Amino acid sequence: MMSQEQNDLITRIGPNTPAGKLMRKYWQPAALVDELEGPRPIRPVRLLGENFVLFRDEQGRYGLIDRDCPHRGADLAFGRLENGGLRCSFHGWLFDVDGNCLETPAEPANSNLCKNIKQRAYPVVEKSGILWAYLGEGEPPAFPEIDCFVAPDAYTFAFKGKMECNWLQALEVGIDPAHASFLHRFFHDEDPNDAYGKQFRAASADSDLPMTKILREYDRPIINVERTEYGLRIIALxxxxxxxxxxxxxNQLFPHGFVIPMSADMTITQWHVPIDDENCYWYAIFTSYGQPVDKKKMRDQRLELYELPDYVSRKNKSNDYGFDPHEQETETYTGMGADINVHDQWAVESMGKIQDRTREHLGTSDKAIIQYRRMLRQEIDKAANGGEPMLFLDEGSARSVQGPATMDGIGPTRGWEIYWMEVDVKRRRGAPWAAPVPEEIAEKVPHISAAE
Structure with a gap:
């Protein structure tokens, strides 16, 4: 059981907290690229408990600066894009993507005030459909060469959704293999050929068994957890x-991501990004190893549930997540429809804004959560003492973090340890883009890991 002090340590991410210092060591998803399309590419962003404004200037450069104008604190999210920057609507002060003050037009013509004004600005990069921001000090780390960052644009799709709860409970549902047999249980199976873009609806690899049937009928998985250079590998049998x-x-991808199989041809890499202590966004990149992603279909599917501009679920606390007792009796375990994002949202939001872990009782099936929390505390301590935490990479080490391997399939009861690696490597070798084979996997299945 956890003390309140321990719970606060691993959940609170404001700028002056230990976990907040750790989180500021990493690139954070700040918005989807899609959010800055259109005639006025300006978005307010709340990230890690702080308020910013994100914009794209007339030259196509992205900027993230503090949201309050340094003149008298007016909201720059209502500013105007012109003359090479973002202009405050209150007195016309103008700032570029680096936070430089370009003009203070209400001042006398010979005023030097502008030269002494600097708005805090943060690096922004575009990667795989997401705009990433670095809020920490010093040089930002390199991105690992994981699949969702290596794959060509046509083979990835990015989306997001809001959750009204702390980031940690949102992450922990994704590294909990046992819950899927209950929370995501369907009492009837549908045609796996209609499963495109849906999680837990396809057939498992090397079989014709729908994933829904497997989860429903085999609800006591044996769970193995391994420490890796990027976080944790979790294997459910x-x-x-x-x-x-x-x-x-x-896989758990440190600090707040996971990588999971969606189907035989697609994976999901998902981050649980703190808006503040009591709200978060999940950002996901779907990566295909087969055909180019049907981005329109994937987006349209998700917009049936999520409402713009803030990507809020139409099924939420205010309408009991669409709960239908008749459906719960006859169709689904939760009675909350077929979209597993709704199931997850109910589970984590029902814990409260910040889960009270002083009242929980963990079991054997929670071993990945137990190991992750231990790892999180270690890395918080490392960052607090001036060290470089896990996955804070330079350009050289970034190239060594590849994959990570995922799979979902039915293999031999004796020999599953090699089977899953073979499935992953074959998928990579068959991809129309150069999907790298992680070195540790290649060493264990050399008979198929060499390029054909």
Whole structure:
């Protein structure tokens, strides 16, 4: 059981907190590229408990600066894009993407005031459909060469959704393999051929068994957790019979992401980004190893649930997440529809804005959560003492962090340890883009890891 002090340590991410200092060591998703399309590319952004404004100037450069104008604190999110920057609507002060004050037009013509004004600005880069911001001090780290960053644009799709709860409970649902057999249980199986863009609806690799059937009928997985250079590898085993075992390999990507299989051809890399202590966004990049992603279909599917401009779920606390007791009796375990994002949102929001971990009782199936929390505390301590935490990478080490491997399939009960690696490597070798084979995997399956 956890003390209140320990819970505060791992959940609070404001600028003067230990976990906040850790989080500012990493690039953070600040917005989807889509959000700055259109005639007025300006968005207010609340990130890690601070308020910013994100904009794209007339030259196409992205800037993230503090939201309050340094003149008298007016809101720059209502500013005007002109003359090479963002102009405050109150007195016309103008700032470029680096926070330089370009003009103070209400001042006398010979005034030097502008030269002494600097708005805090933060680096922004575009990567795989997401605009990433670095809020820390010093040089930002390099991005790891994981699949969602290596794949060509046509093979990725990015989206997001808001959750009204602390980032940590949102992350922890994604590294909990046991919950899927209950929270995401469907009492009937649908045609896997209609599963495009849907999680837990396709057939598992090397079988014709729908994932819904496996989760429903085999609800006591054996869970293995391994420490890796990027976080954790989590392997859930559901033995079907003496010859066959369902193997699902997922990963925790430090500090607040995970990488999971969506289907035989697609993975999801998802981050749980603190807006503040009591709200977060999930940002996901869907990566395809087969055909180019049907971005329009994926986006249209998700916009059935999520409402712009803030990507808020139409099923939420205010309408009981669409709960239908008849559906709960006959169709789904939760009675909250077929979209698993709604299930997850109910689960984590129902814990409260910040889960009270002093009242929880963890079991054997929570071993990934237990290991992650231990790792999180270690890295918070490392950052607090001036060290470089896990996955704070330079250009050289960034190239060594690849993959990570994921899979969902039915393999041999004896020999599953090699089977999942073979499935992952074959998928990479068959991809139309150069999907790298992680070195540690290549060493263990050399018979198929060499390029054909």
């Amino acid at each position: 559901r033995q079907i019979d003496e010859e066959r075992t369902h193997v699902r390999v997922t």
